[in-house]
Amino acid sequence: MSKTRKIEIVFEILRIIAALLIAYLFILVVLVAISDEPAKAIYNFSIGPFSTVRRFGGIIQKAIPLVFTGWGMCFMYAVNRFNLVGEGLFIMSACMTTYIALALEAFQLPKVLMVLLLLVISIILGGVIAFIPAIINAKLNANIIVVSIMLNYILLYLTQYILTRLIRDTEVSYAASRSIPLNARLEKIIPQAGIHSGIIIMAIVYILVVILFFRMPAGYAMRVVGSNPEYAKHVGIKVTATIITAQVIGGALASLGGAVEQLGMNDRFQWTELTQHGMNGVVVAVLAKKNPILVPITAFLLAYIKQGAEVVNRTSDIPAEFIIVIQGIIILLVAADSFLSSARNRMIFKSALSPANGLKSNS
């Protein structure tokens, strides 16, 4: 049945490309409809992100945190748990690394040590917090989506407490922390593009994630449990423990993403609402077919669309928010299993009946 398999794979890829294309066309139609200078808006949207080094750097900057949260969701998906705690963890991690960096300011630690320490703390923090909804779901059978979304709000308001009570800079008129000490910041490695050393951290983590997911016994167990927990139990895999472990790893990755974003991009902690990085991680993971290998590519695609929207926003009369509508369309089309399925089935039927292929016997 290799022919059927091929058709299935081709249609899987087609579906994602079609979803992106439809969303892209929709953007162009919207731009034509609402812009006074549609040609300029379209140019800025599609070519704009590549027109200067700085703008291209912007794509990379936007992609880096999405890669981390996308990986996080891949682990959640691997064990079939729609745990959305990545959203809250992202902001929590950014806040906590800022807090700790400020608290350790007096010690004047060497940069490498300081950054490593903060990243390790963010990983532990993410794992510990992600454990909470995971264990509640496993032991009390509470809906993971509800628990994780509620937890996100707790995390958000906790960061606001820390921001206003513990790290707020009273010298400035808006809600922002004191300036992050220089020894805690990630170096800009390509200053003209604004790209920071978080991209190196990403590359290292990429290797680790792929190895863990595909080459380690633990990753294998996660995929088996996600695919069929009954089977996993039958062959002697510890189902509950595996499900929780995967979510802890997923949380750790999202949290690491928050720390890298904060230390690489920002001077102060000044977020006062959820950043949507976690939710965008869902988009990235779904587009990548929940495969961590493809996550950097899909994160780049999403970042490109976001950057295009930002360029349009800056150069014309279109609000950047319209990008959220576009994301919705992409998700809808990719997540909808039956999109293009009738065409796929027709091809399978045709190929199965073609005389060259012959009728397949059952054994």
Place this chain on the structure above:
Amino acid sequence: MSELLKVENITKIYTNGFVANKDISFTVNANEIHALVGENGAGKTTLMKILFGMEDYQEGAIYLEGEKLELKSPLDAIHKGIGMIHQHFMLVPSLSIAENIVLGIEPTKASFFDYNEAVKITSDIAKKYNFNIDVTKKVNEISVAQMQKVEILKALIRGVKILIMDEPTAVLTPQETKELFEQLVILRDSGYAIIFISHKLEEIMQLCDRVTILRKGRCVGTYNIADMTEAKISRLMIGRDVELKFNKKAKQAKNTVMEIRNLICVNDDGKRVVDNVSLNIHAGEILGIVGIEGNGQKEFSEAICGFSEYHAGSVRFNGVDIKGKSIRELRQMGIAHIPEDRMKNGCAMNLSVKDNIIGDRYFSPQFRKFGFLNSKAINRFVDQCISDFEIACDNRNQPVRMLSGGNIQKVVVAREFTSGCKFILASQPTRGIDVGTTEMIRKLLISMSHEKDVATVLVSADLNELLEVSDRLIVMRKGKIVAAFPTTQGVTEELLGEYMLGIKTMTAAEMEDLL
């Protein structure tokens, strides 16, 4: 005889590309019991589902009394006059038989449900066709054979003209089968058409008027039973002669591998489903467990594999108590298990053949290098399994869902038989599988136990399989062992049927030394 149903050139392809039916044509007459036979995977189930409106099809047409049918759903099929008796009954256990039969078409009085009227009309129809049941009884109090009658009455009261019966005798004892056949003959003579699906050729020879034979999704032809013999049908079904009898050497008593003492399992309703069972299982023997489904065999077998809990008693495997041991520990001690439902827990359908074969041993040192999975070693091993067990797949990375039922079972068997086990529990190992694979699995079970001294427990609904493969037999009824036979010599299906039904029971003294 008037032609009732006409099926013309039906072709059905599943979305995984599998051609289940190709150009199937046959007719069914009124006053006829029409057999539909074929190996598992030949397309019988698909064809049935099409006739009952559960599946659509790509080509062809169905005519009922000359009128073209476009069935949208089973409900539609029932309205048009086609009813189906499934293998698994769809009844509400806490309601009475009468209530179950009229469910959805309840008689009413002043817009309230009229129970007395329901009892009256259901008992009338039961009497009319000589169904000997008390319609006021609750469904949870009656036997499987009676539930089947309720299902038939449900279809009759809805005015069907054609009854499709999917292996109706699989859940019955020989005695119950005989009774069912008498009723089916009455129905036939009253003008109904019955499509009778069965594996048991002798039943078809005995009951049916004509037979349509399917092979590999195609229709071989329709024949008058009078012109056929079992051997002829079998050859047309399979395309070759199959040997399902085995030459077994006499076994000699070996050491006890599994020692079960006073085992009790209680289900969620607080009912004892395994009731005080004590048993020894020895190396090198195959113990067959006989019983009507639902008499505790499933709970018993899952308990001794550590898959579900038991509540009292002890199970010792090579002298070690298995209580509290994880499934992984039990597997490492040498317990293997071919589960009853290969789709549910036998494998992960979306994962590859490879991932399904190494499921229980991916962590073992043999398949690891510096803590990573050793792809080379794994691939070598999996490829060996694919060739040893003749698994028909494109390659080791093909998802299991794309394989046929028989090949999926081969994947399960390859995993369990290569685990180096000392004890294997085979639950319904050949259910729903083609004859070739059935032959292979039975031979493997025998060679594993007789040549490699594996202790084997075989749980099966197929009495013929139990008699052919087992060295000794026990019969379970209502969670207890009611009979034990030290050998299968001289044991007949009818005799087993009497014990399964509770017509006969052995005393503890009679079974002493046999457990």
